[in-house]
Amino acid sequence: MAGVIGRRTFLRRSASGALIAAAPSRAAAGEGGRSPSDRIRVGLIGVGVRGRDHHLRFLLGNPRAEIGAICDVDRRHADLAARIAVDAGRKKPLIFYDFRRILERKDIDAVVVSTPDHWHSIILIQAIEAGKDVYCEKPLTLFIAEGRRMAEVARQYGAVVQVGSQQRSDWRFRQAVALVRNQRIGRLRKITTHLGNPGTTSGAFIHPGVWEPARTPPEGLDFDMWLGPAPYHDYSPNRCHFEFRYHLDHSGGRITDWGAHHNDIAQWALGADQSGPTRIEGRGGFNKAGPYDYANFMEVRYRYANGVEVICENEGGNGVRFHGADGWIFVSRLRLDASDPEILKEPVAAPDAAAYDRRNEREEIPGTDEHHNNWLDCIKSRRRCAADIEMGHRSATVCHLGNIAMRLGRPLEWDPAREEFIGDAGANILKDKPFRAPWRL
Amino acid sequence: MNPALLQWIDQMGDQDQVVAYYAYQCLLEEALRAGAPGQEAKQAALAEVLGKALVARAEPKTGGGRPGSFESNPFLTAVAARTAAYEHPAQVRRNLARLLGYLPHEAVVPYLREALDDLEARETARQSLELHPSDNATAALVQALDSAGAVFCAGVVNSLAKRRGPEAAAAVRRAAGDPQPEVRIAALYALAETPDASHDAILAKMTEASSPEEAAAAHVARARLADTLWRSGGRAAAERIYRSILESGAGEPQKVAARLALGG
Numbered sequence: 051m052a053g054v055i056g057r058r059t060f061l062r063r064s065a066s067g068a069l070i071a072a073a074p075s076r077a078a079a080g081e082g083g084r085s086p087s088d089r090i091r092v093g094l095i096g097v098g099v100r101g102r103d104h105h106l107r108f109l110l111g112n113p114r115a116e117i118g119a120i121c122d123v124d125r126r127h128a129d130l131a132a133r134i135a136v137d138a139g140r141k142k143p144l145i146f147y148d149f150r151r152i153l154e155r156k157d158i159d160a161v162v163v164s165t166p167d168h169w170h171s172i173i174l175i176q177a178i179e180a181g182k183d184v185y186c187e188k189p190l191t192l193f194i195a196e197g198r199r200m201a202e203v204a205r206q207y208g209a210v211v212q213v214g215s216q217q218r219s220d221w222r223f224r225q226a227v228a229l230v231r232n233q234r235i236g237r238l239r240k241i242t243t244h245l246g247n248p249g250t251t252s253g254a255f256i257h258p259g260v261w262e263p264a265r266t267p268p269e270g271l272d273f274d275m276w277l278g279p280a281p282y283h284d285y286s287p288n289r290c291h292f293e294f295r296y297h298l299d300h301s302g303g304r305i306t307d308w309g310a311h312h313n314d315i316a317q318w319a320l321g322a323d324q325s326g327p328t329r330i331e332g333r334g335g336f337n338k339a340g341p342y343d344y345a346n347f348m349e350v351r352y353r354y355a356n357g358v359e360v361i362c363e364n365e366g367g368n369g370v371r372f373h374g375a376d377g378w379i380f381v382s383r384l385r386l387d388a389s390d391p392e393i394l395k396e397p398v399a400a401p402d403a404a405a406y407d408r409r410n411e412r413e414e415i416p417g418t419d420e421h422h423n424n425w426l427d428c429i430k431s432r433r434r435c436a437a438d439i440e441m442g443h444r445s446a447t448v449c450h451l452g453n454i455a456m457r458l459g460r461p462l463e464w465d466p467a468r469e470e471f472i473g474d475a476g477a478n479i480l481k482d483k484p485f486r487a488p489w490r491l
Numbered sequence: 492m493n494p495a496l497l498q499w500i501d502q503m504g505d506q507d508q509v510v511a512y513y514a515y516q517c518l519l520e521e522a523l524r525a526g527a528p529g530q531e532a533k534q535a536a537l538a539e540v541l542g543k544a545l546v547a548r549a550e551p552k553t554g555g556g557r558p559g560s561f562e563s564n565p566f567l568t569a570v571a572a573r574t575a576a577y578e579h580p581a582q583v584r585r586n587l588a589r590l591l592g593y594l595p596h597e598a599v600v601p602y603l604r605e606a607l608d609d610l611e612a613r614e615t616a617r618q619s620l621e622l623h624p625s626d627n628a629t630a631a632l633v634q635a636l637d638s639a640g641a642v643f644c645a646g647v648v649n650s651l652a653k654r655r656g657p658e659a660a661a662a663v664r665r666a667a668g669d670p671q672p673e674v675r676i677a678a679l680y681a682l683a684e685t686p687d688a689s690h691d692a693i694l695a696k697m698t699e700a701s702s703p704e705e706a707a708a709a710h711v712a713r714a715r716l717a718d719t720l721w722r723s724g725g726r727a728a729a730e731r732i733y734r735s736i737l738e739s740g741a742g743e744p745q746k747v748a749a750r751l752a753l754g755g
Contacts, residue, residue: 181744340512475595476526484618487646
C-alpha cells in the first residue's frame with residue numbers, strides 16, 4: 051500500500067485541515083462591531099464579467115453575506131454591479147473606483163478580488179494588512195516571486211484566504227482525487243491536464259487576437275489605474291477587461307487560466323500542495339504577429355520527485371486524466387469516468403463525502419460543494435479554506451513554470467523548496483516582474 | 492550574432508503594429524535563448540547591440556541657424572541633446588531596456604545605467620536593473636535616487652528594497668528623509684525588507700508623522716519588519732517590535748498579527 055496516506059498523516063500534512071494558528075477571530079472580534087451570527091460584509095474589488103456574473107450573483111443569493119461595497123476602475127462596471135444589487139432587493143452598496151477606499155472601511159469584513167491578475171498581489175496584501183479576509187480569483191499570481199510574499203502575509207495576519215480554484219469544492223474532482231490517492235487505479239504513473247475548450251477535443255478556441263489601433267480610453271475607465279503595476283501600454287480594447295488574459299503583462303494565457311484549475315487538481319492528487327515539480331520541459335507556439343503574446347499551442351511536461359509525470363496540453367478536450375498502473379480516471383466539470391466504471395460505483399454517503407473508504411485505508415479530502423460557502427464558513431471558524439493561499443501559490447507556480455519553460459525552450463530544473471531554478475540565472479530572472487512605479491508589494 | 496538584429500531594432504519603431512510587434516518578439520526570443528547557461532559570450536554580444544541602440548543619439552544639429560532660432564541657442568540645444576535627440580523613438584528604447592533585463596550578464600548594466608538619464612525610458616531601465624543582482628546594478632540604482640521625479644524615485648526605492656547589502660540599506664535610510672512623501676513612504680516599506688532591527692527606530696519615529704498616510708504606513712511597515720526579522724532568525728528582535736506594536740497606536744490588524752506572533 052505504498053503511497054497511500056493514512057488519515058492522521060494526511061491531516062497532519064494538509065493545510066486545509068489546519069486551524070489558522072490560534073488566530074484571534076477578526077471576524078468574530080467585530081472590528082466593525084459585527085457579532086459572529088451576523089452577515090459577513092463583503093466588498094467586491096473588480097466587477098467585470100467574473101466579479102459581476104459569478105461573485106456578485108452568488109453572494110447576492112447567499113443570506114450569510116451582504117454586499118457592503120463595490121469597486122472597479124471602470125465606472126460603468128461598478129455602477130452596473132451596484133444596480134444589480136439594488137434590483138435584487140439589497141441595500142445599495144457603497145461604490146468606489148479605487149480599491150484603497152474599500153480597504154479603509156472598517157465596516158467591510160472581507161473582500162473578493164476579481165481584477166486582472168497583475169493586481170492580485172498588491173490588493174490581497176493590502177487587504178490583509180487592513181484586516182480583511184480575502185477571496186482571490188485564480189490564478190493567484192502573475193509571477194512566482196510574489197506568491198511567496200502573499201502566503202507569508204496571510205499567515206502573519208491569520209487571514210482566511212480562498213483562491214478561486216473552485217474545482218477543489220466540486221464533488222467530481224474531490225472524488226477523483228480521493229480515488230487516485232487511494233490507488234484505485236493502482237500506482238499513479240502520469241497525469242494529463244487538458245486545457246482545451248470544454249466540450250471539444252481540440253484547443254481551437256485559442257486564437258491570436260485582432261489588432262486594434264491605440265485610442266483614448268472610454269469615458270469612465272481609469273486606464274492608468276487599470277494598468278497599475280503593469281508595464282505601460284496605450285489603451286486598446288483588445289488589452290482590457292476579459293482580453294487581459296491573453297497578454298503576458300497582465301496574465302499567463304491559457305495555462306494560467308484553465309491550468310490554474312486543472313494543474314491545481316494534479317497538485318492535489320500528487321499531495322504536492324506544499325511543493326511542486328522538479329523538472330519542466332515545454333513546447334509552446336507563440337504567435338509572433340500578435341496581439342496576444344501567450345502560448346496558443348502548448349505541451350508542457352512536468353516531472354515530480356516521486357517520478358510521476360504531468361503533461362499539460364491544450365488538446366484532448368478539457369479535464370484531467372489520471373493514468374495508473376491498473377487503469378485510468380478522467381474528470382471534468384461535466385463528467386467523471388474510469389477505465390473500470392465499477393470504481394465509480396463504490397458506495398459513498400453523499401456527493402460531498404469527504405472520506406473514501408474502500409480499502410480501509412481511509413483518507414479524508416477536505417472540501418465542500420460550494421467554494422463561496424466554504425470561504426464564509428472559514429471566516430467564521432478561522433480554519434483554512436479548501437483552496438488555501440499556499441495551494442493557490444503552488445498551483446499558480448506550476449503554471450508559471452510551464453510558461454517559462456515554453457518561453458525559454460530548454461529543460462529546467464526546479465527546486466520547489468527554495469522556489470528557484472537550479473543553475474539557470476536567465477530562468478530565475480523570469481520568476482519576478484518589476485512593478486511600474488510607484489506600486490510595490 | 493544574428494544579422495537581423497539591427498533590422499528588428501529599427502522595425503520596433505514601425506508604424507505598422509504587426510511589424511513592430513513581430514520585431515520585438517523576435518528580439519525577445521533572441522534574448523531569452525541567449526540567457527541560457529553557458530551562453531555568456533552571446534549574452535555580452537547581444538547586450539552590446541541592444542545597449543548601444545538604447546543609448547544611441549541622433550546626429551546633433553549643428554551649424555548655427557538664424558539668429559534667435561532654437562538651433563542658435565546653445566542652452567536650448569544642450570537641453571535638447573539630453574532629452575530628445577535619441578536615435579530611436581521612446582517605445583523602441585523602452586523595449587530595448589526591457590530586453591536587456593532578460594540578459595543575466597553584467598554587460599547590460601552600463602547601458603541601463605545610462606538609460607536612467609533618459610526621461611522616457613528610465614522607468615523601464617530601472618525595472619530591468621531591479622532584476623539584476625550585481626553590485627554595479629545596485630550602485631546604478633543608488634545613484635538614480637538623486638534623479639528628479641518623486642514617482643520615479645519611489646520606484647528606485649522599491650527596487651532597492653529587493654537588495655541586500657550596506658550600500659542599498661544606506662540609500663534607503665537616506666530616502667526615509669526625502670522631502671517627497673512618495674519617496675519617504677516607499678522607504679518605509681523598503682526598510683522593512685531588511686532584517687535590521689535598528690530600522691525599527693526610524694519606523695517608530697515615522698509613526699508620529701504629521702501625515703496620517705505616512706503614520707499609517709509606518710505602523711504597517713513595523714509589522715512587516717517584525718516578520719522579516721522573524722523569518723531571518725531574529726526572533727527576539729521581532730518579539731520586541733511586536734510588543735511595542737501592541738502598546739502603540741497601530742491599527743487593530745497589526746495588533747492581531749502581533750498577538751498571533753507572541754502566542755497571545
